[in-house]
Amino acid sequence: MPVEQKDGRVLLTHPKGSSTEVLLYGATVISWKAGTKPRPEPMERLFVSSKAALDGSKPVRGGIPVVFPCFGAPIHPEHSRLGQHGFARSEVWTFERIVMDNDAGVSVRLTLEPTPRITAKYDRPFHLAFVVTLAEHQLSTDLHVTNTSTSTAFPPDNLEFQALFHNYIRAPSKDVLVFPLQHLQYYDKTEATEEGRTKAKVETRAGVDVRKFTDSVYEDAPQKYEATWPGGGIDINVKKLKDLVVWNPREEAGAKIADMEEGGWDKYICVEPGYVRGFAKVEPGKRWIGQQVLSTIDAERRINQL
Ligand SMILES: O=P(O)(O)OC[C@H]1O[C@@H](O)[C@H](O)[C@@H](O)[C@@H]1O
Numbered sequence: 001m002p003v004e005q006k007d008g009r010v011l012l013t014h015p016k017g018s019s020t021e022v023l024l025y026g027a028t029v030i031s032w033k034a035g036t037k038p039r040p041e042p043m044e045r046l047f048v049s050s051k052a053a054l055d056g057s058k059p060v061r062g063g064i065p066v067v068f069p070c071f072g073a074p075i076h077p078e079h080s081r082l083g084q085h086g087f088a089r090s091e092v093w094t095f096e097r098i099v100m101d102n103d104a105g106v107s108v109r110l111t112l113e114p115t116p117r118i119t120a121k122y123d124r125p126f127h128l129a130f131v132v133t134l135a136e137h138q139l140s141t142d143l144h145v146t147n148t149s150t151s152t153a154f155p156p157d158n159l160e161f162q163a164l165f166h167n168y169i170r171a172p173s174k175d176v177l178v179f180p181l182q183h184l185q186y187y188d189k190t191e192a193t194e195e196g197r198t199k200a201k202v203e204t205r206a207g208v209d210v211r212k213f214t215d216s217v218y219e220d221a222p223q224k225y226e227a228t229w230p231g232g233g234i235d236i237n238v239k240k241l242k243d244l245v246v247w248n249p250r251e252e253a254g255a256k257i258a259d260m261e262e263g264g265w266d267k268y269i270c271v272e273p274g275y276v277r278g279f280a281k282v283e284p285g286k287r288w289i290g291q292q293v294l295s296t297i298d299a300e301r302r303i304n305q306l
Pocket of ligand 1: 189
């Protein structure tokens with residue numbers, strides 16, 4: 001069975017051995033097992049804290065939570081009643097259908113529409129679809145955001161939002177480097193003051209490491225990244241998600257996170273493509289699609305020329 005739905009989870013398996021598991025709660029991908037060409041044995045590519053709640057009581061600490069319609073604390077007036085990172089990661093999505101089921105890929109589509117619970121804190125008209133596609137060495141996630149407003153008024157009744165894929169990539173975080181972020185402008189959320197956090201810095205490192213507490217928002221990033229470490233890595237190719245967040249709390253901040261396992265910060269790096277500086281806009285009746293494609297890399301790869 002390439003697609004199995006059970007107990008609020010959807011399990012996808014590919015004929016070549018890769019698999020992925022998605023919780024309907026938050027449309028959160030909680031597992032992705034894949035090999036590489038030279039080493040075909042599937043291995044887990046995502047980190048989920050052993051203390052993570054998987055019962056729908058709180059967003060999952062790990063995997064790939066979907067952040068919508070606000071990143072971090074809300075700053076848009078229409079988001080003012082929402083919590084950190086919005087509601088998409090903490091609502092139960094609907095399994096809509098299998099999109100594709102062949103050797104090229106196994107793909108499913110989940111949806112989320114306004115419910116009384118959502119409308120009580122966010123009253124904008126929207127329809128979300130989350131499409132997960134599994135290939136032999138790849139996992140793609142697409143977020144479709146439709147503005148379902150039928151208003152013909154001017155100025156248009158645009159839907160304004162932020163969106164992000166909060167990837168917890170399983171990796172020896174002390175040895176990870178992320179490319180190519182050099183020379184990009186970024187905002188450092190680890191700074192102690194508001195002034196420090198809102199002042200743009202410029203990345204000087206060819207490869208960005210997370211050996212210390214890191215919470216950086218790169219603006220207008222190249223949408224093509226590599227996170228590599230000795231012996232492996234993940235390529236990330238992105239569409240419509242112009243910014244990139246790199247986060248690892250290390251012990252300094254990680255020990256204060258209730259659902260983070262002891263030493264969890266050594267086991268992952270969050271590399272999060274998103275539209276998080278400013279707001280994406282969709283006109284009434286129109287749809288926006290943000291996409292990422294994660295691919296496994298086998299050998300250590302350092303892109304010195306970038
Ligand atoms: O604890 P949460 O809400 O899942 O957020 C985790 C982290 O998510 C990152 O994307 C943010 O940049 C961090 O500031 C935040 O701490």
